[in-house]
Amino acid sequence: MQAASEPMFTRRFLYTLIIPLVIEQFLAVTIGMADTVMVASSGEAAVSAISLVDSITILVVTLFAAFATGGAVVSSQYLGRKDYASANSAAKQLLVLSVVVSTIMMLLCLPFRRQIISFIFGSIEEQVLSNGSTYFLYILVSLPFLATYNACASLFRSMGNSKVNLWVSIIMNLVNVIGNAYFIFSLKLGVIGAGLATLLSRIIGSTIILILIANPMNVISIRNYRRLEWRTEMIKRILRIGIPTGIEGSVFQIGKLLVQGFIAVFGTASIAANAISGSVTSFINIPGGAIGLASITVIGQAIGAKRPDQAVHYGKLLLLITYIAMTALAIPGYFLTPSIVKIFNLSADATAMASNVIRITMIFSATIWPTAFALPNFLRAAGDAKFTMVVSMFSMWAFRVAMSYFLAITLNWGIYGVWAGMYIDWFSRSIFFIVRFFGGKWKTKRVI
Known part of the structure; x- marks a missing residue:
């Protein structure tokens, strides 16, 4: 066993783990915006669908992300x-679970998409519904490939090798963008083209990462895919984290959709301002x-090594890095907000609302967001997933949904x-989460 004062991870290890993840997340956001711009050429019905x-x-x-987190x-x-x-x-059990569940979901949803x-969504225009059904077909077929990619990517992160995920992500995004350009602009396939590009990128990404995870030089290696048996006890351990995380994430997304509905009451300018502010x-x-x-x-390995002192140390360090990085982005972002919003060519009302919301959010993102969303990941890594689920569900419905309704609708504050x-x-x-982390009860949880 290591000495209590000896650090488990070098500074170089942390940098090589975090920096590729930052780049990968940045690519996901920017490529998503590029996709929207390319699809827009097919018309409003395609974009809406x-x-x-x-x-x-x-x-x-x-x-799937919840299963990957559990694994x-x-x-x-x-x-x-x-x-x-x-x-x-x-x-192996994570991969089996991901493929089985995603395949079942695909087969169940395909006939009823x-x-x-x-x-x-209730009554929507026939053209939007038709386009949506077509696009949904390709997305559903791509689910097993996406689940496979997410599972293997999470395993590379477990090993501390996030560079692999970055390069595979770059390839997937390039395939998606080039596919969109070819299928939408050259072949004029509209939503079919968008769906094909997404499906192709996920097939290629999952194939590459399956080949890479089979490398026997990896600490974690899955080589014999024909002998991927179902082991109930190991599956239960994964689901002990995965189920609470999945419920938490799903309820969060449902709450976000509900709150977005409140904004629709206040008209097009508010809807546009909210969309731009979110982006x-x-x-x-x-x-x-x-x-x-x-x-x-980091936290998972520290807890597995029975080094809770290191888990606390690295938790504080990672939280500090989060604050520094987000503040470094928020300060210039605050002053550049008017120039950024002008790019979207909104109406005067929407521009004013978006500018105000973005500037206020910059302040709260740099001061509160890290403890609200980064800190609970530290608790999950230790196995304290049920606590984060209960807190997140309570806070979402008691404050984000209920308070949004009260302030926006009852007090007529609108988007603000x-x-x-x-x-x-x-x-x-x-x-x-601050009380839980510094209280230390999370250190007593056991997953393995």
């Missing part, structure tokens, strides 16, 4: 314990999201009321 389907599939993606936590803790055989066993869109402020959260992913590896409700939600989460 893809937007509606994406808001459905994000719930499914949240589920990453279990694998990281085994690696911290230096039990490499069990880490490999957990990796049109009805699913209608049920969730711009998402850039500030990129370092926090990346460090949250990195913490699963919705965002104020969100800040109150962040503050509530922060209090609970």
